[in-house]
Amino acid sequence: MWAVPHVGKVRYPAHVIVVDGQSNERLILDGGWLEKQRGAQPVTRTPASSFRGAQWKDLERRVKLFGREKEQLVQVTLTFEGGPFVGLITDAAKRPELEAIVAGLEAARSA
DSSP: OOOOOOOOOOOOOTTOEEEEOGGGEEEEEETTEEEEEETTEEEEEEEGGGEEEEEEEEEEEESSTTOSOEEEEEEEEEEETTOOEEEEEEEGGGHHHHHHHHHHHHHHHHO
């Protein structure tokens, strides 16, 4: 039988902000760069100084197709000069972490 080594969580330096979202997606703000990953593979890497704005949307969806239980989500769409648009949907409880990413992007834009 094959032994699979235990793979732990990736640890980032303290100045890096990481938010995990739905569909195995992740936003990472590391100094002057914002990166979106899907399945631990980089999809988009954009300079934070090109940030232009953020649009927020609160969502609610059923956990099961015909169930009564619902989950609260938040969606943020970030726009950058010259594109691309970067979006992420995550649990509503992670909104403060997303707000920290937007604040970091705004600070990089004004620097």
